[in-house]
Amino acid sequence: MPHRSISLLSLFTFTVICCGFAQKQSTIPPGQLDPTRTVRHPQLFSSFHKPLPEQYIWTKDDSLVGRIGAIQYISPGANGSIEPHYFxxxxxxxxxxxQATLYVAGPRSAKIYLNGVLAEQISSNTLDPLGMHVFRVDVARLLHAGRNVIAMEVVRGRGIPGSMNSPMGMQQLFGEVMVAKIIPEPGGVDGPAILIxxxxxxxxxxxxxxxxHAKFDDSAWPxxxxxxxxxxSINLFQWNADAGLYDWPGYEGASPFLAHMYMPAENIENVIAGRSEFYNLHTLTADSTSPQSEFTVKVGSVAPGNSYAPGLTLDFGRxxxxxxxxxxxxxxEATVSIQYGESQGEVNNGPYLGVNLLRIPPHGSxxxxxxxxxxARIRFLSxxxxxxxxxxxxxxxYYPVxxxxxxxxxxxxxxxxxxxxAYTVHLCMQDDIWDAPKRDRGRWMGDTDISGHVSDTIFFDHFLLKDTMSRLVGDVPVQEHVNGIPGYSAFWVTELQNYYRHTGDKxxxxxxxxxxxxxxxxMDKEFDAxxxxxxxxxxxxxxDWxxxxYGDNPEVRQATTLEYYRAYVDGANLLKELGDTSNADHFKSRAAQLKKAAQRSLWSQSDGDFxxxxxxxxxxxxxxxxxxxQYGSIWTNVLSKVGEPTFRPNLITPYYGAYVLDAMAKMDHRDAALKWxxxxxxxxxxxxxxxxxxxYDPSWPKDNPHLDLQAxxxxxxxxxMAHGWSAAPTYWLMEQVLGIQPVAEGFSRVxxxxxxxxxxxxxxxEPTPxxxxxxxxxxxxxxxxxxxxPAGLNATVLFPVAKGSTTIQVNGKPMDGIPAEGGTRLxxxxxxxxxxxxxAE
Incomplete structure (x- = not known):
């Protein structure tokens, strides 16, 4: 096949020119949005990757491991606790x-000595979005046969926000880790380490x-x-804490139960050749590794700097x-820069993870x-x-389901x-169920309440949801709210009930x-007498956002009380199922007390709503x-307005939209819910x-939707732009159109x-056990x-009939039913x- 090239003169054939950054419509056909959906034999990371042995280490005096609960630990802030640590x-x-290369990651800065000689003094930009960076140092000249000594003075990394019930994970989040190894290879080439x-x-x-100094006596050091x-640990892959390890030799950073597959881009956009030339661009949108048609950049005279280098954007279509x-x-060795975006605006103007350099070894990856x-925007630098x-x-x-x-x-x-x-939730099913695969890449219970519901309904997966729920609440004794948020403690209980109804996992x-x-x-500690x-x-x-x-004010306290009541009812039912009758009775009684108090303090006698x-x-x-x-006045005064143009205080996220949809169905306004x-x-x-x-709000500007999202x-x-808490219509359509609703453990009654x-x-x-x-x-x-x-299900059907009908045809024979819903169903x-x-007859 002859080479195809592109230069500055032919740039127009590949460049997308637009005034704004409106999202491009996807051309992915129905049923093919999830590229992993048809994979029958997923390649698990455990099948080809053995976890690396090098360890995060830190000084014993200020290590969290084995000492205190994670959420109680106060982050030192980006520029706090930056005293030197010595290793x-x-x-x-x-x-x-x-040849030998030293790799160090974790600290923001380090002075590194080998055999008493300063090998390198390095530091990172603390304004960079990544909390961790990999430093690479050529150390071959400083090594010798026999005993060698490495000595390092480091300052903790910048750290990033996050929380989990894992002191180990929190220590990584706050930048109080250091990992190092020496590989007897040139930079970027993996191999057995001589020091870890x-x-x-x-x-x-x-x-x-x-x-x-090499001869310094460190026997007194701990x-x-x-x-x-x-x-x-799965906890080390959360919250983008390890994002900066992308160029650590041998690092995969994925749990063994995850799988991978390779995909070409759907389109190539914004091709800027400058004085260079691109050959065989078409191979980037095809599964081709033919040496006769390799993508090639013939580099011309390039002015210094990332902005002037030849580059292109890969669009994966979804x-x-x-x-x-x-x-x-x-x-x-080639050096390129790479930056990601969920939208064209983000990839060009504000990539969440910033602009990152990749050094690709000769004939390597x-x-x-x-x-x-x-x-993904790629620029070819050197x-x-x-x-x-x-x-x-x-x-x-991806997580194979x-x-x-x-x-x-x-x-x-x-x-x-x-x-x-369904696809949104699947993307969030990674190293546990995350709120989002870009940000925060961590466990949040509110998000899991929706994602878990979708997962139960579509994927019927037990492992990932159970692991997520277990890590969210932590080990006994439980002393803190889930994610530090009282409402999220309530949602932990309600999702446990939902999971049990779907799976029967006693x-x-x-x-x-x-x-x-x-x-x-x-939870019960939050109330007065x-x-x-x-x-x-x-x-x-x-x-909600x-x-x-959000924040401590009377309105949030009132709404949280309502979430609590729902959790107390479900919690009492679960405790009863466990045979814990005394505690079940206690929280059933507490639920009744909360309802009485909520009705007294929240119900508006004059307006008839909450x-x-x-x-x-x-x-x-x-x-x-x-x-x-009370439904009539609630509907007339408030919920009938759902979908109408809002002013800012009445904004709602897709997350709480889930509960609005469910409430509309409960009030028998499914038609309005479907319209919304x-x-x-x-x-x-x-x-x-x-x-x-x-x-999302339909009233927000359209030229660059991503720039105007507010949360x-x-x-x-x-x-x-991919958040599991926004996926409620997926389960809603199955529950309210198909009508499938389990009401007892494991679909024993539906x-x-x-x-x-x-x-x-x-x-x-819908899958059942x-x-x-x-x-x-x-x-x-x-x-x-x-x-x-299927066998083992006790199914009750509420079938629509003409009002007053008492008989219905089942498999061609008449069957009497019991009138329900005012005679409109049997x-x-x-x-x-x-x-x-x-x-119906």
Whole structure:
């Protein structure tokens, strides 16, 4: 195949020129949004990667490991606690290697001595988005046969925000770690190490004169605290804490249960050749590694600096989770810069992880940081007159699960919404269930309440949700709120109930029985004698990212009380299931007391609602604090306004939109809820979404949607465009259209209440412990339904009929039902497994 080249003169054929940064519409066909969906034999990291042995170490005097709870630890801040720490280690060599490279990561700065000679003095930019950087030092000239000594003075890393029930993980987050190794190879080339950091190192905060010399007597120094091998715990892969280790030799930074696959880009955009030339650009959008058609950069005269270098942007067609890998076929080391973006605006103007350098060894490979993105901008900075690449592609990192649940209908928009919600949650299923795969890449219980619900409904995965729930609450004794947020403690309880209803996993319920009880007791400390939530523990309160719905104020306290009531009811039910009747009765009684107090303090006798907020009224309905006779005024005054243009205080995130949708269904306003799904979540799709965003309002500007997203008290590219807490329509469509709702453990009792609303047909299935429960609906002389019930399920069908009807056709024969919902539905008991054809007479 002849070479194809692009120069400055032909640039227009590859460059996207636009006035703004509106999201580009994806062309991914239906059912193919998730590229891993059809993978039958995933390649797990455990099948090809052995975790690295080098360990994070730190000085014993200020190590957290084994001493205190993580959330109680106060971050020293970016520029606090920056006193020097001193490390030493001795190692022997049979002979001096011809080449040797020292790698150090963790500290912001270091003075490094080998055999008493200053090898390097290095520091990082603390304003860089990455909290950790890899320093590389050529040390071959300083090594000799026999005993060698390395001595280091380091200052802790900048650290990044985050929290978890792991002192080890928190120490990494706060930058109080150091890892080092020496490899007898040139820079960037992996190989067996001749020195690694570990418990044999010595470490102190108080070094005396001459500490750096090879003959210094360090016998009085304590041994360093060995925190963990750098790939030794799932907690070390959270919160982007390890993002800067992307160029640590041999580092994968992925849990052994994750899998990977390689994907080419869908499109190439914003190609800037300058005085250089690109050859075979087409190979970047194809699975081609043919040496006859390698992508090549012939470098011309390039002015210094990243901005003037030849570059291009890879568009993967949808949000992805992973990292870009570059495989060189050049004879020289190549240096490129790489930056990611969930949007075109972010990749060009404000990449969350910044602009990162990659040094690719001759005929070797390198990859950028792990993150979530759609676009990757690459600039070719140095490496000789010609840079050749066997491949530049995505290494997609994912949790291997099957799509055991499904939904399809006569409305293509709803089908796309369902698919995008499922894909969004799958992207968040990484090293545990995260809020988002770009930011924060950590466990948040509010997010898990929605993501876990979708996971139960679609993927029916037990391991990842159980691990996430366990790590969120921590070990006994439970002394703190989940994520430090009282409302998130409540959602831990409600998601545990949801998980139990879907799976019937009694063994896990028994395992977390102590945590469940102790967490409820921690929650109960927040009330005064009148059952008013007073926030006695001075926790940070959060309901939603709308004005006055986060932070400690009366409105947030009131909404949190409603979340608590729902948790107390579910908690009492779970304790009863565990046979813990005395505690079950106690929290059932506490729930009744909270409801009485909430009705007295929150219900407006004059207006007939729970205030002006969608969020508060939705939770009042969903929790059960609001009685059915109060629904009318709540609907008329507040929730009927959902979907209307808002002013800023009434903004709502897709997260709390989940509870609004559920409340609308409970109040029998599913038609309005479906309309809002089309407008709100469909609005994101109209603006180019391939995953659902952390925050959204249809009134926000459209030229650059990402720049105008508002969440976490901030706006712009910081805000996530793939957030698991935004995926509620995916489970809602299955629960409210197909009508599948488990009401007892493991689907032992399930209610099927089909409702086509304005659809012509819908079909799908939901996984149960006994197999898939399938429902297919058609608008045909009312409604016609086909239902497949697996063994072991006690199914109640609430089927729509003409008001007053008492008989229905089941498999061609009349069956009497019990009138329900004011005579508009018949209650049918399907007493055995099998296939049922149901139609009103």
């Amino acid at each position: 030493r280690a001795a190692f022997s060599l049979a002979s001096a290697p011809a 950091s570990g418990p044999q190192w010595k470490a102190t905060l108080h070094a005396s004169q001459g500490w750096e 041994h360093a605290t060995a925190i963990s091998p750098i790939e030794g 949000e992805v989770t992973g990292r870009v890998e570059l495989i060189s076929d050049s004879d020289n 390198a990859h950028g940081p792990k993150s979530a993105f759609r676009y 490496g000789g007159s010609e840079l050749r690449f066997k491949a530049i592609h995505l290494e997609d990192i 099957n799509y055991a649940g499904s939904f399809e209908s006569s409305d293509p928009l709803l089908n796309r919404i369902w698919e995008i919600g 063994q896990f319920l028994e395992k977390v029985h102590p945590q469940l009880l102790q967490l409820l007791q921690v 009148q059952n008013q939530f007073t926030n006695r523990t001075h926790a940070w309160l959060f309901v 709308a004005i006055n719905l 205030g002006p907020r969608w969020q508060t009224n939705a939770m009042a309905v969903l929790s059960g604090v609001a009685d059915p006779d 799904i089309r407008e709100y979540w469909g609005g994101m799709i109209d603006e180019g979404a391939t995953t659902f965003w952390e925050a 976490d008290g901030r706006a712009g590219y910081f805000v996530s 209610v099927i209440r089909p409702d086509l609303l304005d659809l012509k047909w819908a079909r799908g299935q 006994e197999g898939p429960l399938k429902v297919e609906l058609h608008a045909e002389n009312g409604m016609k339904a086909s239902i497949d019930v 209650r049918l008991m399907l007493k055995s497994s099998g296939h049922y054809e149901i139609q």
